[in-house]
Amino acid sequence: MKRVISVVAAIIENENGEWLIAKRPQHKTRGGYWEFPGGKIEAGEEAQTALKREISEELGIRISIIAKLTNQLHHYPDISIELSSYLCKAGSEAPHPHEHTAIEWVNLNNIQRYQLSAADNGIIEALKERAKQY
Numbered sequence: 001m002k003r004v005i006s007v008v009a010a011i012i013e014n015e016n017g018e019w020l021i022a023k024r025p026q027h028k029t030r031g032g033y034w035e036f037p038g039g040k041i042e043a044g045e046e047a048q049t050a051l052k053r054e055i056s057e058e059l060g061i062r063i064s065i066i067a068k069l070t071n072q073l074h075h076y077p078d079i080s081i082e083l084s085s086y087l088c089k090a091g092s093e094a095p096h097p098h099e100h101t102a103i104e105w106v107n108l109n110n111i112q113r114y115q116l117s118a119a120d121n122g123i124i125e126a127l128k129e130r131a132k133q134y
């Protein structure tokens with residue numbers, strides 16, 4: 001059986017209720033696809049520490065983690081991932097794409113226009129469910 005890689009992703013909300021998505025560089029796996037910023041948990045690292053580290057590396061900002069949103073196993077041809085997503089808030093610092101080719105703030109109406117990584121469908125469904133509750 002393939003080893004499962006633990007991945008954390010941040011669903012960062014701004015004051016307009018939009019979320020930050022980032023485009024993967026072409027040379028990486030799933031190149032050109034959009035995703036929620038984040039990455040692999042390192043050995044011995046706590047999930048939330050990993051998330052804050054990844055967001056600092058990838059976007060140059062600090063975040064506060066509000067709540068866990070999803071936890072799902074997904075099998076790609078190259079790897080299997082356990083993807084955990086967290087609802088987060090950013091402060092006043094502006095994010096910059098240090099490891100992605102672009103970033104965008106999106107809402108539930110326009111997120112469909114972006115080709116997201118397959119594992120992210122569960123996150124979108126959870127965001128839609130959450131939107132119904134408010």
Ligand SMILES: Nc1nc2c([nH]c(=O)n2[C@@H]2O[C@H](COP(=O)(O)OP(=O)(O)OP(=O)(O)O)[C@@H](O)[C@H]2O)c(=O)[nH]1
Pocket residue numbers: 007008009029030035036037038039040054079081083117118119120
């Ligand atoms: N960050 C992130 N990764 C995702 C998402 N959805 C998804 O399938 N993945 C996959 O999870 C895996 C690990 O994420 P990553 O490439 O961001 O890992 P990383 O930042 O540690 O990158 P590195 O390995 O180049 O150092 C990749 O195969 C990526 O395609 C998502 O929404 N966010």
Ligand SMILES: [Mg+2]
Pocket residue numbers: 037038039040054058
């Ligand atoms: Mg990453």
